[in-house]
Amino acid sequence: MSTTVMHEGPKLQFGRGRWIDNWNPENEAQWQSKGKGIARRNLAWSMFAEFLGFAMLAVWGMVVPRLLDVGFQYTVNQMFWLIAMPGLFGAFMRFAYTFAPPRFGGRNWTIASALLLLIPATGLAWAVTNPDTPYWLMLTIATTAGLGAGNFTSSMVNISFFYPEREKGFALGLNAAGGNLGTAWVQFTIPIVIITGAGLALDRAGLMFIPLIILAAMGAYFFMNNLSSAQSDSKALLMSTADKNTWIMSFLYIGTFGSFIGYANSFATLMRLEFPEVTTNYVxxxxxxxxxxxxxxxxxxxxxxxxxxxxxxxAVMIFGCGGVIWVLFQDQPSFPLFLTMFLILFAAAGFGNGTTYRMIPAIFRAQVTDRQTGKVDPTGLVRARRLAGGCIGIAGAIGSLGAFIIPRVFGTFGIKGGFIVFIVAYIVMIITLWFFYERRGSALSFARV
Incomplete structure (x- = not known):
């Protein structure tokens, strides 16, 4: 009778500043004894900071449609610029924040990135109280909300170091979903907190973040950890730029995640413009x-x-866009139908976030898989995983440009014209997707990526 003994290997060492040495989640003994609990604790607080980051990215989408109610005199185009600029700045922040957790420590960077959100929060609270605030200054303050997009990337990078490969997908999926919910939370909360007995208090949209930001920073300080074993793979990021699939998937991710965040940030303003009698409580x-x-x-x-x-x-997103256009061309547009079509768009975009993220590792794995036998080259698989990681980083940043592109399309072409543009874009994406990955005879069609 034999028994299996799990060897923990080098013991975890806990140093000053909550640094951990000898972290190895692939070691089953270490994972079961202490690793799992540590990883879950770090995931929870990282999710909270990321949740606030996503909420910050979406906050101007809820504030802008109410600016006219408190005395600001902005054109529709100016309003969509205020909504768009956090998305543009956020795309750059996603690139920059990729390398921060390994360099400074995941705990340390979570503290710093959370506290940085005080800049857009306090700036918003101050700027919206005075209708004479110069537009250029209002636009600058709105742009700083893009710092929240960086929190998503740094959180995903940090948590990836804490989990073994077999559980990484679930942990990162949970982390991403938790962050995305920040958008829904801020859209639900703001219409409630800004209403006062005397009218609107838009400054509360910024003030409500301050205690939560402090809580996130304190939680990271007391309960999160830094891992000395965490290393950034900047070379993989550079290597992935040479593979055409990185750019194809980045383009497609604009259509899925970019649509999700772009529509989310624009939804309240579109509702107020087309249905001014309807509250934004449904956003x-x-x-x-x-x-x-x-x-x-x-x-x-x-x-x-x-x-x-x-x-x-x-295909469903094309249907949703066509449905919105049809509703708006009616003599008396129906708000319930407008809302229904938009919810179909959101469901399809959210669904697509999951499908495109799953495609990326499958594509790079297929490149090192024998077409005839289905066997995977072990050496090539290591490189494929690195390329997939680099691709995810690039696609995530480029895809988030949707938060800039979609409001600007609405600002330039109008609402109906904007949805026509999006239908054309989705058709191009379908053709691209079919040609490279589903067309019989294409290089990767055998792998059902």
Missing amino acids: FLGALIGATIRPLGGWMSDRYGGARMTLVCF
Whole structure:
């Protein structure tokens, strides 16, 4: 009779500043004894900071449609610039924040990135109290909300170091969904907190963040850890730029995640412009549906293939856009139908977030898989995983440009014209997806990526 003995290997060492040495989540003994509890604790507080970051990115989408009610005189185009600029700045922050956790420590950077959110929070609280605030200054303050987008990337990078490969997908999926819910939370909360007996108090949209930001920073300070073993793979990021699939997936991710965050940030303003008699209390439903359906997209992709499910996603989004256009062209547009079509758009975009994220590792794995035998080259698999990681970083940053692109399309072409542009874009994405990944005879069609 034999027994299996799990060897923990080098013991975990806990140093000053909550640094941990000898972290190895792949070691089963270490993982079961202490690692799992440490990882879950770090995930919880990292999710909270990321949640606030996503909420900050979306806050101007809720504030802008109420600016006219408190005396600001902005054109529709100016309003969409205020909504768009956090997305543009946020895309750059996602690149910059990728390298921060390994360099400074995940705990340390979570503290710093949380406290940085005080800049857009206090700036918003101050700027909206005075209708004479110069537009250029208002635009600058709105832009700083893009700091919140960086929190998502640094959180995902940090948590990836804490979990073993077999549990990393679930942990990162949970982390991403938790962050996305920040958008729904801020859209649900702001219409409630800004209402006072005397009218509107838009400054509360910024002030409500301050105690939560301090709580996130304190939670990270007392309960999170830094890992000495965490290392950034900047070379993989550079290597992935040479692979055409990185750019194809970045383009497609604009259509899924970019649509989700762009529509979420624009939804309240679109409602006020088209249905001024309707309150914005329903806005949060779109982001809530999009965030909660994301795991289903990943699960369905595992079952039927990510490319195939992404095709379905874009087809449904075309239907949703066409439905919105049809509603708006009616003599008396129906708000319930408008809301229904928009919720279909959010559901499809959230579903597509899961399908495209699943496609990326599958694509790079397929490149090192023998087409005839289905065997995977072990050496090539290591490189494929690195390339997939680099691709995810680049695609995530480029995809988040949707938060800038979609409001600017509405500001330039109007609401109906904007949705026509999006239909054309989704058709191009369907053709691209089919040509490279689903077309019979294409290089990766055999792998059902």
